[in-house]
Amino acid sequence: MNQIVELSKIRSNKGVKFTHAAATPGTHCPMHTALSVLLRLDGISSLVVGTSECSYYSKFVTMRSKGSLHYTYVLDEKEVVYGCREGVIDAIAEMDREGAAVILVLLTCVPALIGEDLEGIKYEVKERINANLLMIDVAHYKRNGYDDGFVYTMGQLAELSEVDEETDHDTIVSELTVLGNTKSTEINRLLTYITALGINVNYIESQRHVQDIAKTLTGSSVFLVLNAHYQQLVENLSEKKTISMYSLYNVYTSKEIFAVCEQMLIDFKIPVPEWLLSSYKNLLNAENKHINDKSKGAFAFGLLPVESFSLANYFAYLGHTVSFIHAERINASDEKSRKSLLENGQNPSIGFITNHSEFEKYIKSHQNLSVVEILSHHLDYTTINWTDALEEMAFDRSLKLIQVLESQRELDFEEK
The missing domain is CATH 3.40.50.1980 (Nitrogenase molybdenum iron protein domain)
Incomplete structure (x- = not known):
């Protein structure tokens, strides 16, 4: 775990490091997750622009899609050096002629590295097609993981809000x-x-x-x-x-x-x-009781289906120590929690977990460090079940989190 950095030293997404040099088993690139969003949507086609490897792996996702066009544009040797603008514009025009109503263009690593202009392509082709054109940059080298594939694809749906404004x-x-x-x-x-x-x-x-x-x-x-x-x-x-x-x-x-x-x-x-009002008062009472109890723990936050910084900040609010947070990146929405943690004297280590076996060794080397993670059944991190609580929302979620913490505290007391 020599790649981790303290929260106070991170100023941007580039400050989040891999916990270990070797990624095992690694993560999907955001192209994969962007395409997975399209699987549950009808009426939207895709054009993946990249190398033959991007084309090959994109088919594992799009082959399950029905009723839409899913194409790949593979760059040749010349385009890798001099750009692929004209070829991509022709491909978009061809998809439009074949009936694609909405086209999502995904630019992968090589087009991003050579500086292809997304907005320029969009502006140049818009007069030639009837389709609504959406574009996202899903270059994996710009980010640690794959979450942006979800975020950017959903974000582009805002562009479609203008489609029926006149009707x-x-x-x-x-x-x-x-x-x-x-x-x-x-x-x-x-x-x-x-x-x-x-x-x-x-x-x-x-x-x-x-x-x-x-x-x-x-x-x-x-x-x-x-x-x-x-x-x-x-x-x-x-x-x-x-x-x-x-x-x-x-x-x-x-x-x-x-x-x-x-x-x-x-x-x-x-x-x-x-x-x-009753739910609010019940949680408020549970929080006050938990905060006043002097028995507190230290926690590492692993892979979670929720925003890790806001969850970690809640544990800090309850009086616990936040030792480590797994993070793919730091979002603008994380900034409030980041400042709150630092202002309350919490300066946890931040890293992107890339090797779960090595991360397990890190956890076991720190006495009394518990892990908040829903995937920990794959390894021997902890026996604490956080899943039921994290599947809830609002007062129920926080109340169940406190109940899990109380149960764990009772087990620790019995063991001692």
């Missing part, structure tokens, strides 16, 4: 659009309450066709964000029009959660229900 009768007018999974019991209860009081709610993840999504985004001005992968989407939408955004994916304290829910309900002119 108001086709536009879905929605008071609230939910971005993210709604399996959480508490989120479902909140949305059911809102719907019962006459608020129309749309769920992006229940829509498959990009034209339906475009209409929803066009008619929506209020968004509830439950997943970090949609953060770029709402930011892009905010550049087009005035929107209201309420984020619950990265808040954990009782006061933060209640503030978000209360403000959303106030804006809709809906009273705060008694059960929501």
Whole structure:
């Protein structure tokens, strides 16, 4: 673990280092995850621009797609040196002639290295095609992992919000659009309450066709964000029009959660229900009790389905020590948690875990260091089950996290 860096020394994404020199087994590149998003969407085609290796591996994803065109443009020796602008423009035009309504162009490492101009290509070809053209840079060398493949692809959907702006009768007018999974019991209860009081709610993840999504985004001005992968989407939408955004994916304290829910309900002119107040008070009491208990632990945060910095910051708020955080990058949304950790005297090591066997040795070499991770069943990190808690949202999630911490503390006490 000689590649890790203290949080206070990191100023940009380039400051996040691999924990070990050798990546085992390595990670997917963002091209792979960008294409995986398209598998659940209808009406959107793709053009991967890169080497023969990019073409080969992209087919493992797109071969499962139905009803859309998924092409690859393989650079020849001359284009690797002098650029591929003309060839890519011709390929886009050909896809347009074959009926592609929306085309997502993915520029991989080589086009990015030689400096191909995404916006220039888009500007030059737009008069020649009828298709809506989206472009993302998914060069793997610019980033540690693959998360940007999700983020950038979802973010580009904001470009489609202009498609049906002139046809108001086709536009879905929605008071609230939910971005993210709604399996959480508490989120479902909140949305059911809102719907019962006459608020129309749309769920992006229940829509498959990009034209339906475009209409929803066009008619929506209020968004509830439950997943970090949609953060770029709402930011892009905010550049087009005035929107209201309420984020619950990265808040954990009782006061933060209640503030978000209360403000959303106030804006809709809906009273705060008694059960929501009760959930707030229950979590607040549990937090105060846990904070006042002097028995605290040290934690390393591994691979998680949530934003690690905001979760780690919550553990610090509860009085625990944050020793290590696995991070692919530091987002703008992480900055608040980053500052809070440092202001509270927490300066954890930051790194991108590339070798899980070596990471296991690191954990075992630090006495009483527990791991917060949902993939730890592959190795002997810990017996703590965090999955059930992290699958929840809002008050339920934080309360279950405290309950897991309390259970672990009791087990540690019994062992001693």
